[in-house]
Amino acid sequence: MCNIQKNYLEMSSNKTGQSFDFTGLKRVIALGLSQSKGLFLTVIFIAVFSACFSVYRPYLTGDVIDNYILNKDLLGLKSEIIKLIIILVFEGILAFFTVYLANVVAQRVIRELRVRLYNHLIKFKLGYFDKTPNGVLVTRSVSDVETIAEVFNDGILVLLGDALKIIFIVAMMYYMNWVLATIVIVILPLMMIITRYFQKALKDVYQDERTLVAKLNTFVQERLTGMNIIQVFNRQQAEYDKFVSINNDLKKNYLKTVLYFSLLFPVVDIVSALATGSLIWFGGLRTAVAGDVTVGNLIAFTQFITMLTTPMRAIAERFNSIQRGLVGADRVFNILDADETLPDNGTKKLEKVKGQIDFENVVFSYVPNNPVLKGINFSTKPGETIAIVGSTGAGKSTIINLLSRFYDIDSGLIKIDGVDIYEMDLVSLRKHVAVVLQDVFLFNTTIFDNIVLGNKEITLDQVKAAAKVIGIHDFIESLPKGYYAEVSERGSTLSVGQRQLISFLRAYIYNPEILVLDEATSSIDSNSEEMIQRATEKLTEGRTSIIIAHRLATIQNADQIIVMDNGMIVEKGTHESLLAAKGYYSNLYEVQFSKINN
Numbered sequence: 001m002c003n004i005q006k007n008y009l010e011m012s013s014n015k016t017g018q019s020f021d022f023t024g025l026k027r028v029i030a031l032g033l034s035q036s037k038g039l040f041l042t043v044i045f046i047a048v049f050s051a052c053f054s055v056y057r058p059y060l061t062g063d064v065i066d067n068y069i070l071n072k073d074l075l076g077l078k079s080e081i082i083k084l085i086i087i088l089v090f091e092g093i094l095a096f097f098t099v100y101l102a103n104v105v106a107q108r109v110i111r112e113l114r115v116r117l118y119n120h121l122i123k124f125k126l127g128y129f130d131k132t133p134n135g136v137l138v139t140r141s142v143s144d145v146e147t148i149a150e151v152f153n154d155g156i157l158v159l160l161g162d163a164l165k166i167i168f169i170v171a172m173m174y175y176m177n178w179v180l181a182t183i184v185i186v187i188l189p190l191m192m193i194i195t196r197y198f199q200k201a202l203k204d205v206y207q208d209e210r211t212l213v214a215k216l217n218t219f220v221q222e223r224l225t226g227m228n229i230i231q232v233f234n235r236q237q238a239e240y241d242k243f244v245s246i247n248n249d250l251k252k253n254y255l256k257t258v259l260y261f262s263l264l265f266p267v268v269d270i271v272s273a274l275a276t277g278s279l280i281w282f283g284g285l286r287t288a289v290a291g292d293v294t295v296g297n298l299i300a301f302t303q304f305i306t307m308l309t310t311p312m313r314a315i316a317e318r319f320n321s322i323q324r325g326l327v328g329a330d331r332v333f334n335i336l337d338a339d340e341t342l343p344d345n346g347t348k349k350l351e352k353v354k355g356q357i358d359f360e361n362v363v364f365s366y367v368p369n370n371p372v373l374k375g376i377n378f379s380t381k382p383g384e385t386i387a388i389v390g391s392t393g394a395g396k397s398t399i400i401n402l403l404s405r406f407y408d409i410d411s412g413l414i415k416i417d418g419v420d421i422y423e424m425d426l427v428s429l430r431k432h433v434a435v436v437l438q439d440v441f442l443f444n445t446t447i448f449d450n451i452v453l454g455n456k457e458i459t460l461d462q463v464k465a466a467a468k469v470i471g472i473h474d475f476i477e478s479l480p481k482g483y484y485a486e487v488s489e490r491g492s493t494l495s496v497g498q499r500q501l502i503s504f505l506r507a508y509i510y511n512p513e514i515l516v517l518d519e520a521t522s523s524i525d526s527n528s529e530e531m532i533q534r535a536t537e538k539l540t541e542g543r544t545s546i547i548i549a550h551r552l553a554t555i556q557n558a559d560q561i562i563v564m565d566n567g568m569i570v571e572k573g574t575h576e577s578l579l580a581a582k583g584y585y586s587n588l589y590e591v592q593f594s595k596i597n598n
């Protein structure tokens with residue numbers, strides 16, 4: 001099974017087996033407190049206050065019936081009704097503040113988590129991204145984080161109010177009439193069992209839902225990026241079928257949630273009706289026969305049952321929201337807890353480097369125990385141009401990944417100016433090494449921004465001067481908005497050659513002492529080839545350069561050519577000496593030369 005699939009499955013099937021994740025909840029609450037302690041406590045205070053008020057209402061209703069309506073005390077009735085109205089209005093105001101403030105807390109937590117997550121991800125080793133599909137990470141950073149809001153919005157803060165309400169109602173019922181209170185209370189455990197059952201079932205459904213959403217995001221994102229492959233190979237129908245299948249799974253999952261909910265409400269209603277029926281039957285008998293239950297008591301208690309059912313039913317919903325939020329939180333915290341950051345323990349900050357590079361017996365594997373580089377040794381003098389050639393998959397690009405510490409080596413030493421790169425501060429190391437990758441990546445912003453990459457110290461004039469040297473200034477100026485022309489996603493509206501030249505310009509403007517260039521394999525027209533050849537000469541002038549070459553014609557003047565095969569260096573020398581040796585390089589050269597001639 002490939003790494004991506006494995007990691008994806010690991011991240012998706014993180015079921016804990018517990019019905020409620022208290023550790024996750026504690027962590028989310030701690031985050032809420034750290035973001036808005038004052039607000040958080042205010043909402044709790046309002047919830048307590050509001051719970052007291054709502055309980056007072058049925059009590060007052062019973063009191064109005066027994067003492068004012070039945071006694072025909074109209075004056076007293078008027079003042080009691082005014083009291084009831086004031087309580088209702090006040091309850092409404094408190095409800096508004098609870099919902100509004102809980103949402104403010106939730107949004108602050110979301111903002112904080114997104115920032116933390118992005119800040120964490122951006123420091124991860126490239127190896128992590130090799131294993132994890134982009135769609136999964138997009139889902140974690142966008143929609144999973146969003147679900148955490150539910151823990152606050154409809155979750156714990158409101159849940160607390162509901163729980164308090166239940167406690168106050170029970171206390172008030174016993175205060176008013178213990179017989180009626182006991183009749184109602186007997187029914188309560190039944191409701192709790194039902195709620196707990198649905199709570200467990202819903203957690204599993206939500207976990208599956210998050211997995212399926214991530215799967216759908218990954219699918220759509222990858223297909224959109226590789227749309228040209230799908231269309232060229234006429235895979236539309238097959239890809240459509242796969243999409244329909246994932247989408248169907250998601251629909252089935254949502255319907256499961258709906259099923260649980262549609263069942264939960266009627267079941268709770270039936271239990272509530274059972275409680276009301278028993279109350280009226282027994283209570284009515286006692287009113288008529290024993291006389292120890294007043295009419296006001298009976299009416300107040302029917303109101304209590306409704307008031308109990310609503311928060312109890314709501315508690316199931318609240319748990320449901322918290323559950324959904326905690327499943328999202330679990331996934332987000334998994335990433336936040338992942339220790340995938342590239343270790344940066346080096347302390348040496350080199351201000352200027354001369355450009356001497358040494359690889360000493362370097363061994364490296366992407367996947368443990370499967371070395372891709374098996375003992376690489378070479379050295380460059382400052383200012384030299386060194387070319388690396390060899391068969392596909394030989395390990396050429398891997399060498400440049402190691403020099404910039406995109407990945408860490410298994411053993412050996414890589415030195416710049418005699419200093420082990422692991423002793424160097426990472427930022428300082430990368431400041432001295434510019435990399436032009438085979439597959440040019442352009443962001444969806446202006447050409448200028450794509451070149452300076454947010455560095456405010458680089459001016460437009462500097463970029464223009466550099467573009468003239470590289471030979472792309474006229475082309476950029478010919479675009480409708482020149483340097484401020486927007487590049488479409490990944491630069492798809494530019495030709496391969498133009499994208500290459502923009503990435504050359506990006507490296508040139510940073511003026512590094514060491515340049516690493518992974519030549520594009522895609523064929524370009526001879527005019528662009530000539531432009532790129534001239535730009536390469538300018539780019540490598542006066543700095544140590546490592547060029548991974550696919551076209552041998554471009555590297556004949558290199559100071560040193562390294563020939564690689566199957567993770568090892570098989571030959572080293574100049575173009576002439578290697579041709580004379582009649583070995584691997586000479587063969588490679590002849591094959592390319594005869595291809596060109598043919």
Ligand SMILES: Nc1ncnc2c1ncn2[C@@H]1O[C@H](COP(=O)(O)OP(=O)(O)OP(=O)(O)O)[C@@H](O)[C@H]1O
Nearest residue numbers: 130366367372390391392393394395396397398399
């Ligand atoms: N991120 C990765 N994870 C796992 N294996 C990888 C990764 N990148 C490359 N490899 C493997 O490492 C080996 C060397 O790859 P590398 O890209 O260095 O070859 P290359 O010589 O640059 O090839 P090409 O000329 O085709 O670009 C290959 O077998 C490749 O499959």
